[in-house]
Amino acid sequence: MAKSPNTASKSKAAPKAQPEVHAPEAATKMLDDGMEKFTDMATKFGSFAEDSMKTATERAAASTEVMRTLSTRNMDFFTRTLEQGAEATQAMTSAKDPRKVMEIQSGFAKSLMSAYTSELNAQAELCMLAWRDAAKPFTAWASK
Structure with a gap:
């Protein structure tokens, strides 16, 4: 009897070898790696925050001292x-000659302007030194 195509013996394919899947172990390894990266990032962030607070505290103390x-x-x-x-006023009120009053007033104005300019320059230098000192952490950070 002839075999019909429907009844022909079908050859069974050999089952494919499935790789062993260890899903729980792979997931645990992924979680461990992720936690390690997160911990590393948190440590770096904590270090950055600590350094920033330390620098801010130092800068605040330095600026308080400058002020x-x-x-x-x-x-x-x-x-x-x-x-x-007050001395110039006393000298002007005791002067008898208007020229002497003008000399005293002129000398006081010159002296005051010279002292003011010197003091302004000295304070500007203090401020510039303070700014340079305050910028040091930022320039060090920028050069990294």
Whole structure:
């Protein structure tokens, strides 16, 4: 009897070898790697935040010191000029000649302007030094 195509013996294909899948172990390894990367990132961020706070604290202390120095210099300058102004006023009121009054007033104005310019330059230099000092962490950070 002839075999019909429907009844022909079908050859069974050999089953393909499936690789062993260890899903729980692979997932655990992925989670461990992810946690290690996250921990590394958190450590770096924590270090950055700590360094930033330390630098900010140092800069705040330095700026407070600069402001204290500037305030002291301003008060000293104000006191000196007030005393010199009182002396000049006394000298002008005791002068009998208008030319002498003009000389005293002119000398006081020149002296005051010279002292003001010198003090302004000194304080500007203090501010520039403070700015340079404050910029050091940023220039060091930018060069990394």
